Ligand SMILES: Nc1nc2c(c(=O)[nH]1)N=C([C@H](O)[C@H](O)COP(=O)(O)OP(=O)(O)OP(=O)(O)O)CN2
């Protein structure tokens with residue numbers, strides 16, 4: 001059976017502030033600069049979720065995109081869209097809400113809801129058009 005990747009793209013909006021509880025206020029300001037401002041700021045994120053697997057002979061699919069959409073709704077949209085990452089999402093109480101850590105959150109959250117988590121191959125997260133993180137579970 002041939003192997004293929006299939007990718008679903010979704011967009012969500014969140015606000016956050018870059019601040020580490022493991023650093024002093026001065027260190028936070030020095031490292032994160034304007035992104036440490038207590039008022040926070042927002043992003044229109046774009047996430048690309050890729051699954052990889054064998055194309056089933058009978059269905060012609062690696063995974064039904066309707067199922068992938070459902071997983072992304074539960075694992076990404078519900079917890080993150082129109083949320084303050086630092087205040088509304090427990091994971092970010094002790095993880096800085098960088099794009100790297102948001103990508104890891106999405107990966108772990110998808111793994112938890114997918115019927116066959118082994119198919120998850122890649123999470124690509126665009127914080128802006130210019131700031132992009134790829135996470136593949138390593
Ligand atoms: N390694 C990381 N560095 C930074 C992150 C991050 O998530 N990982 N995030 C930020 C800020 O939160 C913010 O996203 C940066 O925004 P901004 O400077 O507005 O974005 P641009 O780079 O697109 O802005 P330009 O001024 O157009 O260059 C900072 N660092």
Ligand SMILES: [Zn+2]
Pocket residue numbers: 016035041042043
């Ligand atoms: Zn930001």
